[in-house]
Amino acid sequence: MYRAIGIIVFLLIVISVLLATIALLVSRISLNRHVWLAGFFAGILDFFYMPLKYFFYKFSDPRILDKWMVSLKNISNRNSFKKTDRRMIIAPHCMRHIDCPASSKRTGIQCISCGKCVFTRLREDAPKYGYDLYIVTGSSFVKHIIKEKDYDAALLIACDYELNKVMMGLKGKKLITYGIPMLNDGCFNTEVEYENVIETLEMLVK
Known part of the structure; x- marks a missing residue:
């Protein structure tokens, strides 16, 4: 039973890291061009914001993360805003x-x-x-x-x-x-x- 729980936790961690990494990549790309599923990836970054913020504090500049996220949200909200x-x-x-x-x-x-x-x-x-x-x-x-x-x-x-x-x-x-x-x-x-x-x-x- 504990082994099964361990496997599930490990898979969840792997999936979370993978999703956050893809969302970061998409947000970076959004600075220069339109991206698909912007709202979905923005939601992922919102969910993982605190650990990602800590990561950027440690290894980069946290303002970069906010800049990428704002760009992604602008793309996601643009058409709805116009209405x-x-x-x-x-x-x-x-x-x-x-x-x-x-x-x-x-x-x-x-x-x-x-x-x-x-x-x-x-x-x-x-x-x-x-x-x-x-x-x-x-x-x-x-x-x-x-x-x-x-x-x-x-x-x-x-x-x-x-x-x-x-x-x-x-x-x-x-x-x-x-x-x-x-x-x-x-x-x-x-x-x-x-x-x-x-x-x-x-x-x-x-």
Whole structure:
């Protein structure tokens, strides 16, 4: 009996390692081209995220794992996102100017279009494409946003780690997500390639 259990456990470990390895390979390929079964492989990486994260900490850069996973999820969610109606953009406060005069409330920073940072442009462009804009100082603000309005899609702007984190957090909230990675990480003076933002808005038009 114990021998049979040992064989089953061994087979499960082998299958798990094989699936995770294939999912990692597919996620890496997804950076450059479309891949099949993106949602299936994204689910595998979500399931094995913690041990994979530890592995990347030990032997590589964990940001690489998040980047690959975001790419895979974007491919998986792209067509579903295009079918949505009630959309929002969630962006991090670290992209605002260090002397930002805007105040904050439960749903984030209240941009006043002072012209000091990219949010002046984004606040103007977001409604043109059917989005509400939220500038948040942490993932906890997203909970308040979801409660305030009934959205079915969220376009996220953040570093790869935060993108992946929020995508996993919203997975069970009936929200379709799509991520735009920033050019750099950090707590302030971060940037996003605005041309990439506009291209994404154009691509996701219903």
